[in-house]
Amino acid sequence: MSAATxxxxxxxxxxxxxxxxxxxxxxxxxxxxxxxxxxGFLGPNGxxxxxxxxxxxxxxxxxxxxxxxxxFDVARESERVREHIGYMSQKFSLYTDLTVAENLRxxxxxxxxPAALLAERMRFVIEMAGLTGREEALVGTLAGGWKQRLxxxxxxxxxxxxxxxxxxxxxxDPESRRRxxxxxxxxxSGGITVLVSTHYMDEAEYCDRIALINRGRLVxxxxxxxxxxxxxxxxxxxxxxxxxxxAFAALEAAPxxxxxxxxxxxxxxxxxxxxxxxxALPGYLADKGVAVAxxxxxxxxxxxxxxxxxxxxxxx
Amino acid sequence: MRxxxxxxxxxxxxLQIWRDPRSLLIALxxxxxxxxxxxxxxxxxxxxxxxxxxxxxxxxxxxxLLKHFQASDYFTIAAVIxxxxxxxxxxxxxxCRLAIVIPPDFxxxxxxxxxxxxxxxxxxxxxxxxxxxTGYAQAVVARYAAGARLEASARQGAIATIQPVxxxxxxxxxxxxxxxxxxxxxxxxxxxxLVGAELTSLTIAREWERGTMELLISTPVTPMEVMLGKLAxxxxxxxxxxxxxxxFGVFWFGVPFRGTLATLFLATALFLVVVLGIGYxxxxxxxxxxxxxxxxxxxxxxxxxxxxxxxxxxxxxxVPVQAVTxxxxxxxxxxxxxxxxxxxAGIVDLAAPLAAMALYAAAIAFLAARAFHKSLD
Numbered sequence: 001m002s003a004a005t006x007x008x009x010x011x012x013x014x015x016x017x018x019x020x021x022x023x024x025x026x027x028x029x030x031x032x033x034x035x036x037x038x039x040g041f042l043g044p045n046g047x048x049x050x051x052x053x054x055x056x057x058x059x060x061x062x063x064x065x066x067x068x069x070x071x072f073d074v075a076r077e078s079e080r081v082r083e084h085i086g087y088m089s090q091k092f093s094l095y096t097d098l099t100v101a102e103n104l105r106x107x108x109x110x111x112x113x114p115a116a117l118l119a120e121r122m123r124f125v126i127e128m129a130g131l132t133g134r135e136e137a138l139v140g141t142l143a144g145g146w147k148q149r150l151x152x153x154x155x156x157x158x159x160x161x162x163x164x165x166x167x168x169x170x171x172x173d174p175e176s177r178r179r180x181x182x183x184x185x186x187x188x189s190g191g192i193t194v195l196v197s198t199h200y201m202d203e204a205e206y207c208d209r210i211a212l213i214n215r216g217r218l219v220x221x222x223x224x225x226x227x228x229x230x231x232x233x234x235x236x237x238x239x240x241x242x243x244x245x246x247a248f249a250a251l252e253a254a255p256x257x258x259x260x261x262x263x264x265x266x267x268x269x270x271x272x273x274x275x276x277x278x279x280a281l282p283g284y285l286a287d288k289g290v291a292v293a294x295x296x297x298x299x300x301x302x303x304x305x306x307x308x309x310x311x312x313x314x315x316x
Numbered sequence: 317m318r319x320x321x322x323x324x325x326x327x328x329x330x331l332q333i334w335r336d337p338r339s340l341l342i343a344l345x346x347x348x349x350x351x352x353x354x355x356x357x358x359x360x361x362x363x364x365x366x367x368x369x370x371x372x373x374x375x376x377x378x379x380x381l382l383k384h385f386q387a388s389d390y391f392t393i394a395a396v397i398x399x400x401x402x403x404x405x406x407x408x409x410x411x412c413r414l415a416i417v418i419p420p421d422f423x424x425x426x427x428x429x430x431x432x433x434x435x436x437x438x439x440x441x442x443x444x445x446x447x448x449x450t451g452y453a454q455a456v457v458a459r460y461a462a463g464a465r466l467e468a469s470a471r472q473g474a475i476a477t478i479q480p481v482x483x484x485x486x487x488x489x490x491x492x493x494x495x496x497x498x499x500x501x502x503x504x505x506x507x508x509x510l511v512g513a514e515l516t517s518l519t520i521a522r523e524w525e526r527g528t529m530e531l532l533i534s535t536p537v538t539p540m541e542v543m544l545g546k547l548a549x550x551x552x553x554x555x556x557x558x559x560x561x562x563x564f565g566v567f568w569f570g571v572p573f574r575g576t577l578a579t580l581f582l583a584t585a586l587f588l589v590v591v592l593g594i595g596y597x598x599x600x601x602x603x604x605x606x607x608x609x610x611x612x613x614x615x616x617x618x619x620x621x622x623x624x625x626x627x628x629x630x631x632x633x634x635v636p637v638q639a640v641t642x643x644x645x646x647x648x649x650x651x652x653x654x655x656x657x658x659x660x661a662g663i664v665d666l667a668a669p670l671a672a673m674a675l676y677a678a679a680i681a682f683l684a685a686r687a688f689h690k691s692l693d
Contacts, residue, residue, distance in 0.1 A: 093531035109324025
């Protein structure tokens with residue numbers, strides 16, 4: 001990278017559009033990501049997260065708009081882009097009929113990691129992924145968490161300044177997910193810029209900034225704290241009761257309640273006046289035959305934020 | 317193009333072949349299976365054709381003629397029959413392919429000017445065998461007739477009458493007219509086509525099916541590196557298989573190899589470029605392994621079997637089909653192989669087929685190099 005491009009943001013996206021026939025997968029997204037940031041791409045399945053990441057990796061050609069990664073245009077200079085990125089695709093895409101070491105050696109060769117450094121880098125990746133002692137195991141025989149960490153390892157073997165991770169934690173147990181995010185934080189503190197997509201709303205907390213995306217559009221782009229602070233449209237209560245379905249229907253028509261959403265076996269209510277609602281709603285529900293076990297203020301989760309920003313229907 | 321990436325690609329591909337039992341089986345066992353099947357199973361020679369005889373005269377002369385059939389390597393007397401009904405039955409049941417009927421007035425007519433007539437009834441269901449058997453039978457009868465004429469003129473007092481014309485033929489290149497010598501060189505072409513098209517047609521399709529392609533094309537590897545890296549191990553397998561076929565053919569089946577190894581290597585390398593390139597092109601276009609394998613079979617192995625002159629002589633095909641064979645790359649390789657093995661043809665003699673293959677190889681390589689794009693679109 002030249003000095004001029006290094007000074008620029010590593011990822012700049014301007015009105016990016018991708019259409020597949022009549023379907024618009026990505027609909028005019030713009031954002032920029034600074035060096036060393038971890039940006040979480042959040043949204044439901046089919047929101048356009050993967051399509052955007054694939055365009056940024058030069059795998060799909062944008063229909064309109066432009067994007068620069070590491071200072072290179074993703075459409076016209078995709079080969080230059082590829083030299084500066086590491087990519088982990090949504091579907092596991094290492095060679096399952098090769099061993100751990102053979103996969104690493106293959107990607108080391110493809111990225112032309114200097115031979116003198118390769119052994120050291122491979123050792124680092126194997127340790128990081130917790131695969132010590134399994135170097136000669138066929139990748140197909142590894143459990144999910146290990147595969148995921150090895151895939152990350154293959155993506156960073158050549159020390160790319162920018163990392164694209166497409167739903168790296170999907171289908172992995174919670175312990176492995178937490179471990180994975182620790183790894184991402186370590187990489188980011190080393191100056192690597194990370195764009196990571198997920199449909200686990202709780203993982204938003206681990207990101208420096210969050211891009212909320214829905215139906216191909218960027219709904220919000222901010223830090224997790226700012227998003228919670230600016231939670232739109234009122235105050236949030238959590239309510240526990242005996243008959244959830246009846247309560248849900250009754251509350252939708254209740255005065256002062258703007259919105260109701262189910263969260264597991266509780267309901268989240270968006271109300272105009274918190275104190276008033278806590279005082280009035282148990283009585284209102286008792287008239288409808290619903291006994292309230294608990295009603296109290298709650299801090300919004302990203303699921304609440306998402307529901308408020310894009311509407312209940314799409315979040316479901 | 318970077319040697320490092322090319323080497324990584326080739327190494328990875330070789331490991332995958334090594335770990336895939338199906339590929340290994342095709343690569344290593346197929347040459348032997350083909351050679352054994354075709355070396356032992358297919359014989360175009362016609363020997364020991366079963367014959368039934370119906371001698372209606374039963375004279376010294378008629379038995380004499382039948383002894384000529386008995387003595388011939390080409391015929392075996394399967395049954396001696398006493399009436400037409402039994403003869404028809406014998407042909408129907410397949411006891412014999414040819415029946416020789418000697419008329420009751422055979423001896424008498426031998427001495428007339430018109431000469432005697434012997435009836436031959438041929439089972440024409442297999443036209444090729446029928447034609448050849450008829451030819452052999454005519455030859456046997458002609459030899460008997462020549463002997464009989466000599467005897468007759470001797471009896472009339474003429475001394476040492478000579479036969480008017482006789483052909484002394486000498487067979488070149490395949491002196492014993494062993495069809496094996498004609499088939500085995502062609503088997504190399506079959507094996508090359510099989511390895512080339514069947515194995516390589518899977519390489520790109522496999523990456524798409526397993527989802528590894530998405531990661532591969534996100535790396536800086538170039539399409540040229542992908543192609544050459546992927547094909548290199550198959551090229552090596554092809555050459556190894558050619559060497560196995562050569563050794564097996566020469567040392568086991570005793571097929572002569574009169575050409576030079578260098579020319580054989582050149583012809584084989586050119587042919588491999590063509591079939592590997594075609595397999596690769598199919599693989600790029602057809603993103604499923606099963607589909608790719610089937611198309612591979614269709615465009616390489618079928619023409620190699622049917623239209624290369626490997627088993628079925630091109631000059632006996634209908635003219636339009638002959639024209640089509642000029643488009644079949646396998647034709648040139650089979651021509652070169654047969655000439656190399658049997659005639660000991662040198663590089664100069666083979667300039668035409670080699671040039672045709674080189675042209676083909678260049679065109680296919682050009683198309684293959686441009687076929688693969690690093691894109692998911």
